[in-house]
Amino acid sequence: xxxxxxxxxxxxxxxxxxxxxxxxxxxxxxxxxxxxxxxxxxxxxxxxxxxxxxxxxxxxxxxxxxxxxxxxxxxxxxxxxxxxxxxxxxxxxxxxxxxxxxxxxxxxxxxxxxxxxxxxxxxxxxxxxxxxxxxxxxxxxxxxxxx
Amino acid sequence: xxxxxxxxxxxxxxxxxxxxxxxxxxxxxxxxxxxxxxxxxxxxxxxxxxxxxxxxxxxxxxxxxxxxxxxxxxxxxxxxxxxxxxxxxxxxxxxxxxxxxxxxxxxxxxxxxxxxxxxxxxxxxxxxxxxxxxxxxxxxxxxxxxxxxxxxxxxxxxxxxxxxxxxxxxxxxxxxxxxxxxxxxxxxxxxxxxxxxxxxxxxxxxxxxxxxxxxxxxxxxxxxxxxxxxxxxxxxxxxxxxxxxxxxxxxxxxxxxxxxxxxxxxxxxxxxxxxxxxxxxxxxxxxxxxxxxxxxxxxxxxxxxxxxxxxxxxxxxxxxxxxxxxxxxxxxxxxxxxxxxxxxxxxxxxxxxxxxxxxxxxxxxxxxxxxxxxxxxxxxxxxxxxxxxxxxxxxxxxxxxxxxxxxxxxxxxxxxxxxxxxxxxxxxxxxxxxxxxxxxxxxxxxxxxxxxxxxxxxxxxxxxxxxxxxxxxxxxxxxxxxxxxxxxxxxxxxxxxxxxxxxxxxxxxxxxxxxxxxxxxxxxxxxxxxxxxxxxxxxxxx
Numbered sequence: 204x205x206x207x208x209x210x211x212x213x214x215x216x217x218x219x220x221x222x223x224x225x226x227x228x229x230x231x232x233x234x235x236x237x238x239x240x241x242x243x244x245x246x247x248x249x250x251x252x253x254x255x256x257x258x259x260x261x262x263x264x265x266x267x268x269x270x271x272x273x274x275x276x277x278x279x280x281x282x283x284x285x286x287x288x289x290x291x292x293x294x295x296x297x298x299x300x301x302x303x304x305x306x307x308x309x310x311x312x313x314x315x316x317x318x319x320x321x322x323x324x325x326x327x328x329x330x331x332x333x334x335x336x337x338x339x340x341x342x343x344x345x346x347x348x349x350x
Numbered sequence: 351x352x353x354x355x356x357x358x359x360x361x362x363x364x365x366x367x368x369x370x371x372x373x374x375x376x377x378x379x380x381x382x383x384x385x386x387x388x389x390x391x392x393x394x395x396x397x398x399x400x401x402x403x404x405x406x407x408x409x410x411x412x413x414x415x416x417x418x419x420x421x422x423x424x425x426x427x428x429x430x431x432x433x434x435x436x437x438x439x440x441x442x443x444x445x446x447x448x449x450x451x452x453x454x455x456x457x458x459x460x461x462x463x464x465x466x467x468x469x470x471x472x473x474x475x476x477x478x479x480x481x482x483x484x485x486x487x488x489x490x491x492x493x494x495x496x497x498x499x500x501x502x503x504x505x506x507x508x509x510x511x512x513x514x515x516x517x518x519x520x521x522x523x524x525x526x527x528x529x530x531x532x533x534x535x536x537x538x539x540x541x542x543x544x545x546x547x548x549x550x551x552x553x554x555x556x557x558x559x560x561x562x563x564x565x566x567x568x569x570x571x572x573x574x575x576x577x578x579x580x581x582x583x584x585x586x587x588x589x590x591x592x593x594x595x596x597x598x599x600x601x602x603x604x605x606x607x608x609x610x611x612x613x614x615x616x617x618x619x620x621x622x623x624x625x626x627x628x629x630x631x632x633x634x635x636x637x638x639x640x641x642x643x644x645x646x647x648x649x650x651x652x653x654x655x656x657x658x659x660x661x662x663x664x665x666x667x668x669x670x671x672x673x674x675x676x677x678x679x680x681x682x683x684x685x686x687x688x689x690x691x692x693x694x695x696x697x698x699x700x701x702x703x704x705x706x707x708x709x710x711x712x713x714x715x716x717x718x719x720x721x722x723x724x725x726x727x728x729x730x731x732x733x734x735x736x737x738x739x740x741x742x743x744x745x746x747x748x749x750x751x752x753x754x755x756x757x758x759x760x761x762x763x764x765x766x767x768x769x770x771x772x773x774x775x776x777x778x779x780x781x782x783x784x785x786x787x788x789x790x791x792x793x794x795x796x797x798x799x800x801x802x803x804x805x806x807x808x809x810x811x812x813x814x815x816x817x818x819x820x821x822x823x824x825x826x827x828x829x830x831x832x833x834x835x836x837x838x839x840x841x842x843x844x845x846x847x848x849x850x851x852x853x854x855x856x857x858x859x860x861x862x863x864x865x866x867x868x869x870x871x872x873x874x875x876x877x878x879x880x881x882x883x884x885x886x887x888x889x890x891x892x
Contacts, residue, residue: 239415242414271738286418289725289736290411297404299397313745317746
């Protein structure tokens with residue numbers, strides 16, 4: 204991993220896209236993601252670097268990193284890279300319809316879907332906390348122990 | 351040498367020029383004039399655009415992702431597309447620093463109204479009490495401008511806040527969500543009126559039938575990108591018409607730095623090339639009379655630089671005004687799960703007024719239901735991880751909306767403009783860096799809290815949920831309605847303006863933009879600026 208996070212931004216984009224619901228992304232969008240990464244900023248925080256590394260390791264890993272970052276680094280580089288990926292996916296010819304259109308359904312189906320999303324969110328958030336809070340703790344102690 | 355030299359091609363400048371040309375006078379217009387890009391695929395709606403463009407990502411986000419709205423404490427739930435970057439581009443020679451004030455300036459052809467949402471509201475008679483002319487004088491200006499640009503309006507409950515004395519078009523058909531909110535308001539009118547809120551159709555400068563080269567709105571959903579049919583009025587449309595007039599000259603690429611004086615009288619302007627490639631030599635352009643229409647901030651800078659040239663060491667203009675601006679997102683619970691109407695007129699179709707026994711404290715708002723828009727700024731603002739936020743967003747998209755609320759402002763000496771003239775400050779010999787100071791203001795906090803509470807109560811009556819945590823009071827300067835630095839006044843005070851726009855202390859110069867407003871009402875003033883420019887032109891042309 205480099206100071207900017209992952210070594211392969213293209214793999215990171217493909218992983219994040221799968222997490223956000225797109226299985227196949229175009230080479231053009233992938234190159235744009237790599238080219239635009241600098242606009243999403245950088246980090247020197249060890250825990251954020253760890254979370255950045257997780258973005259490229261598949262959708263489940265990206266989900267945990269996102270859940271944790273949403274709570275502890277809502278405006279940090281992890282969320283910013285996810286935002287960039289979403290912006291590209293919602294603008295792309297083959298991918299936009301999964302993002303820029305709503306889903307119409309009956310009221311019971313909609314409320315059930317929202318409840319389901321809430322349960323998944325809660326589960327993911329708890330799992331992210333259980334897995335990543337110790338890592339966060341160690342990472343925050345690490346510079347002190349080195350001193 | 352032209353009879354009138356107009357500085358700026360914004361809403362005020364083009365309508366002043368048009369009226370002068372109609373009166374047979376010659377007009378030369380000086381403008382930095384950054385140009386808008388050509389519209390692509392003009393007949394295609396916003397969703398299909400992503401399929402027909404060869405590089406849609408670059409079109410919507412920019413070559414380097416400059417239109418991506420990243421999460422942050424001041425992030426708005428929308429972003430301007432790269433195609434609108436020209437509106438906010440600033441020449442390097444124009445340096446400005448805000449202190450407690452984040453100014454949004456435009457040097458584009460057509461000015462800031464190239465990125466407006468078209469709200470047009472006549473001021474009520476009592477709101478014109480501080481102006482040194484009769485309300486009926488402005489009514490003629492409203493009639494002229496309404497005929498030129500086309501404004502849709504309905505006779506409804508907003509009449510108590512804003513009269514309809516000009517000729518108006520039938521408003522566009524409302525989108526389903528807006529119509530449902532209006533229907534619910536009709537059912538619950540008494541309860542909503544009891545909290546001081548009234549709702550009606552927005553009055554918008556958008557065509558419901560063809561007018562000249564401009565075509566009626568066909569709901570492409572491309573208002574924010576720049577309407578390719580020119581249905582939504584922009585001052586550049588008027589400028590385009592003026593270019594055909596032999597009495598009119600337009601000079602693009604010129605940055606006016608100060609007024610040119612001769613024997614104490616204004617004889618023209620000092621200007622230089624507006625290019626970004628280093629300093630350019632200044633030169634004088636002469637005219638019978640100079641008319642400042644560059645917007646309150648840029649016109650004020652020209653006046654300050656002129657005073658500096660005249661020997662005043664630290665010139666100041668007081669009384670800068672700007673509407674307090676809050677955004678109140680809401681979810682219409684009855685529409686959760688309903689499919690959104692994406693390709694439709696994109697901006698607000700409903701407006702609201704908040705009554706107050708003191709008419710100066712009335713608030714004004716516009717209700718925008720979410721239609722076509724960038725998804726990521728909204729999704730990242732939701733309080734969940736990205737995937738959950740997306741799932742929730744897609745289910746509730748057709749139920750989302752936002753109330754933009756504005757409060758009036760009045761002039762205070764601590765809110766002021768000055769020039770940083772320390773050696774090395776940018777700006778060249780015509781002046782230095784412009785400093786805008788807006789003091790911390792507690793005076794309207796109570797009114798803001800009351801207004802927000804009333805809007806939330808109104809939304810509850812409409813069946814909408816407006817989470818308090820998502821309400822945002824935007825930084826000062828966000829309303830883009832700047833005014834008050836060269837106020838019209840009946841009193842003979844230096845650097846105030848007379849009813850004909852002439853500046854006391856600067857004979858030969860007039861101003862027709864927002865800097866002349868002696869107070870700032872809550873409602874969008876662009877229509878009043880245009881009407882006042884027409885009124886001023888009629889006063890000056892005799």
